[in-house]
Amino acid sequence: MHQKTIHSILFIALLTTLSFGIQGCANSSSEEKPSLEKQIGQMLIIGFRGTEINENHSIYKDIQERNIGGVVLYEYDVPSRSRPRNISSPEELKELSRRLQKASPFPLFIALDQEGGRVNRLKESYGFPPTVSAQYLGDLNDAETTQFWADKSAATLSDMGVNVNFAPVVDVNVNPDCPVIGKIERSFSQSPELVFRHSEIFTETYKKKNIIAALKHFPGHGSSKEDSHYGFTDITETWKTEELYPYLLHFMNDFDGMIMTAHTFNAHLDPDYPATLSHSTMTGILRKRLGWEGVIVSDDMMMGAITDHYGMETAIEKAILAGVDMLIFSNNSPADYNPDIAKEAIEIIKRLVEENRISKERIALSYERISALKNRYLW
Template identity: 35%
Template sequence: MPSRLSRRRFMAASAALAAPYVTKASAAADDAAIGQMLLLGFSGSGSDADGAQNLARHIAAGRAGGACFLGHNTRTQQGIESLTRLFAAAARQARPLIAVDQEGGSVQRLGAKNGYTPVPPAQAVAARNSPDGARAIYAGMARELKAAGFNLNLAPVVDLGFEPRNPIVAKWGRAFGKDGATVARYGAAFVAGHRSVGVLTALKHFPGHGSTLVDSHEKPVDLTPTWRADELEPYRQMARAGAIDIVMSGHLAHAKLTGGEPATLSRTAIEGVLRRDIGFQGVAMTDDLDMAAIRSAYPLTEAVIRAIAAGNDLLLLSNSRTPDPNLPVAVIGAVKDAVASGRLPAGRIEMAAQRIAQLKGNG
């Protein structure tokens, strides 16, 4: 399906939308740096959809760093690939991140239903294959993703599957194993398979979603009674091996690891555990800040500011509960106000911009 929004119209529309918010060169640079931190969802399953056209305009204007596809965006192969072409063509400078959840099993947006090759869940892949065999499977997955226009897979899951009653990981076979060393080996195979064809990946859900009996999509999660130290082992081993592109933090609280806050909003978790203790210095991103675990406790712009202060570089906003066509404008404005007031140091935005630029250069 061809896009109805030409490049000339992109430029005109983007300039008109941006004009009220950009008053000088430095402001434009600030807007662009913050915009690159936003990975946004959208409504629609084809390039003609108003929600998709709106996000493309934001990407063109530098107010969004990329697009995240959810289930409602992935109905047909023709629609999916028209959308990825639309978003890729919208960017004027830095290429956009075009992301999708493609783990295999129950979490794969591209599968038999829309014309792609289904992949077994992680648990089955690890049970039936060596790490080298898994790498080949995931290289095949990545080739299909790249051909469809995606450059970022929001996977693999590196949670441990030791709690059989877990409703979000073990229930669906999303874990490669029950111990950190096994999960690290197969997680590294997943990443290597994707890197072999130039697709980025994001490890999730830091610091570990495998022990809880609660789904963070539905309400806040406290890991304190159930979490175990082995859940950090995949991050430690893969960080030492240079086998991480992005780490996605979960909306998971722990009295010590996160200071009682969700990890996505916790400087103790991101700057302390992930960066200082584990040693990972690449891009840290949030899980969707529109999920109930966050939405029930914080206004969205407040969650964004807290997530940036915690050390996150990339913010996932599905914009799905009540889609707001001007969400990037509101978020950029709130972040700039937080910098102006001293609540956020300007250096935090600059560091995020550097990490994202390096990531996009490597992918």
């Protein structure tokens, strides 16, 4: 089929609210829900320091006492500019994952960013298998080769006890000079169809290993001229509707993992807020227009695009009201490390509920989505 015809069909689909629910929807349940505080805890994914944990470690207490939904692991500690942070060898990581999971009363999301190429937490120098970038695979455009690397990635993650990969990147390579996507080879292609074709090989392969994939960065970061890690990123004049196509194609093919947000600003989609904090983007486009009913996870809430412009309370409130279910606090930004970040976030959300700025029903909805995802993959 001609590429323009495909684009026309997809565009019509984008303009029509889908009449069916996308896989990944929250299941209603008669089971008794945990306390409000425990439900809130499940909405958090927290970063921490250490290749080992014990009962005195802050993350152990966050898992056991605060019921956090997940942790995110890194090999490099940005605040101290040192290695290792959480990952030093396959043996160490496997044991860390085991201890983290054992500490949790509920199945715990153990997550990292293992895209391959430049964004690669499991480095060869630590004893992990080699990887290749998305751009390498897209340029080669050979399904068997992509399958080979997807198999290798899934096997490694599974062996290490990692059950969430914040990948694959489905950003379309609109701007090859984008400092955070195109320039470092994180996009499969300038073609939305090619992006879908190769990213689906990864998502389907991960699913067979009970690894949850997170498509990122919605609604698209591939056209940006700035890096949202470091500050305000405006894509108003560069973003294209075609950047939504990989998501729509995944949804039409029963994707049921997570969607990760972008901290990008697009005045045409929301004149006031970046995507992560935008109700019109997260709920209006992603949920209502594209039909996604599964888990939405924020990009790191400690990135400059958020922290330079919003206080922690405002950012949390806006993100949850926008439709985000899980908030990542990496504790791995240039700002000081904060071992109490989970405690502070929970207290903020509790206060927002007490002040009727966020409803208990809104918290329960995210909890149900998170629980449904864990039930499908982790139980």
